[in-house]
Amino acid sequence: MGPHIVRRINWFRAKDKFSSKTLWGSNGITPQDVRQGIIGDCWFMVAASAMAEKPKRLEKIFLNKEKNDNGMYAVNLYTLGVPHTVVVDDILPLSIVTNEDGKREYATVFSHVADDGSLWGAILEKAFAKLHGNYSHLIAGDPREASRALNGSPSIHFSHSHPKVNEDFLW
Numbered sequence: 001m002g003p004h005i006v007r008r009i010n011w012f013r014a015k016d017k018f019s020s021k022t023l024w025g026s027n028g029i030t031p032q033d034v035r036q037g038i039i040g041d042c043w044f045m046v047a048a049s050a051m052a053e054k055p056k057r058l059e060k061i062f063l064n065k066e067k068n069d070n071g072m073y074a075v076n077l078y079t080l081g082v083p084h085t086v087v088v089d090d091i092l093p094l095s096i097v098t099n100e101d102g103k104r105e106y107a108t109v110f111s112h113v114a115d116d117g118s119l120w121g122a123i124l125e126k127a128f129a130k131l132h133g134n135y136s137h138l139i140a141g142d143p144r145e146a147s148r149a150l151n152g153s154p155s156i157h158f159s160h161s162h163p164k165v166n167e168d169f170l171w
Helices: 042-051 055-059 120-132 143-151
Strands: 010-013 072-079 082-089 091-098 104-108
Touching: 042 055, 042 120, 042 143, 072 120, 072 143, 082 120, 120 143
Parallel strands: none
Antiparallel strands: 010 091, 072 082, 091 104
């Protein structure tokens, strides 16, 4: 992330700039809520999207069940298989954009607010960034590691180029 990008980021409370938005959005939790921004954390976003295939599974990660007027959110993430509660505020990195009508409005810079108005993606990304130190530490990674952090489960990697791994072995 270069300095030219950093200068365009402003930090604002989600409750102030997105007062009509909700934690889960009008459609509830869906994989379509996950919208990557300018930071290279697609590996995390794909894991969050996969978790959103089963909304209750993702909802269990959040201790909050609705948008918090105090702007505080608690998220359970796993490190080495042990759950840790990560608490974040709703101060998000925003930039000013011009919409289709020519009107200037605020937009999240990293994980975007979904079309249905859900904020959970941006809040979850912020908690994951806090767990790793900052947003910059999310650039490039392995979706298996992100899945493990989201649900605590182990994963197995199969290399399709290994001589013992064939179609019969996999299925």
